[in-house]
Amino acid sequence: MSESDLCFSSSSSKDSSYFKLLELPPDLCKLIENAIDTNTPLRLKIKGHSGDDAVLCTADQTFAVRSVALSNTVLVVTPPPDAFSLNFADESVVIRDQVTEILELTPSVPKLHTLSEILRGREYDDGQQDDESNEILPEDRHKRYTYDEALRNIQASDAELDHGLKNRHILNINGEELLYPSLSILLNNDYFKVNCDPSLEILSSSLADDHEVPRSVSTQVMSWFGTIKDGKWKMEVDALIKEVGLGILRHHQVCRRPGLGGI
Known part of the structure; x- marks a missing residue:
């Protein structure tokens, strides 16, 4: 040695x-x-x-x-x-x-619970869309919370964070995170009501033209409640019905369930 x-x-x-x-x-x-x-x-x-x-x-x-x-x-x-x-x-x-x-x-379990508190009060409103800048403009600009900030601050891997954002119905628009409040426009769309497996392009275009819902929003919302394959949206009926039911009941709760805007 x-x-x-x-x-x-x-x-x-x-x-x-x-x-x-x-x-x-x-x-x-x-x-x-x-x-x-x-x-x-x-x-x-x-x-x-x-x-x-x-x-x-x-x-x-x-x-x-x-x-x-x-x-x-x-x-x-x-x-x-x-x-x-x-x-x-x-x-x-x-x-x-x-x-x-x-x-x-x-x-360890990813620490995603802080997302609900961070994004409370940041529900998405169609009227917040600025057509010229294509940015979300909340009433208080200091309340912006970006995807990059979430990557840095939320104690979770990138894949776990993306999964958590989807499960909590949090939009990622131009890198900014916002809670999505409404499904009624999507469910009441005339093209959607007569097509079982609607075309993603036609449905998102219809929502954009008739209701000024940006395609980046409608595409993400559809991915939450179904699968997108070969340009078509296959809706998961049980998941969508559950979310609509929670939205209806939420109006009758004293304390709202954190993490989602009201439907």
Whole structure:
């Protein structure tokens, strides 16, 4: 067994607690190894404000990050600064830091509940559409909340966030998030009422021409309550009836269910 001389780095006091060890669960380890083997870029994000417990997000999964104390101290060592120039003639290693804890990752439920509070009072109104700028213009411009902000601040992976936006019926228009309040225009459209599997192009054009509902809105709403395939919309009857029923009952509740505008 080779031997090396140990010495402390001159910057050891500055490097104290600078290094962190991250323990990878098998699934995440396999994901990273596959990215290395296939030379595919892999993007990992750590999210959380100063008062939050941090999470690590892959493209489609969220992991809680927690600190676990180690029973033994782990030393972080490096070769001397001039080791490479001396062709490793110097057998000493430099102690850069001492690690007494490890960061553990465990699968976590995405924290999507904050969406309802963030978007409360931002229900979409057809009258807010500005034809010239094609932007949503809420009464209070300071209440804008963009998709990029949600990606940065909501503790969820990109795929989980997109799924949450769809389930909560939140529109993404020009990068801005708004709750959608009405299905009545869609359900009462004459073309829709006489076609079981209406053409997406014809139905969205009809809604835009007759009711000034932007295609970006109607297409998203149709995707919430059905599937779009080969240019046609296949409605999921049960999901649509359920949402209409909730909208009717919501008017008789003392406390409204957060997350949706009234139908």
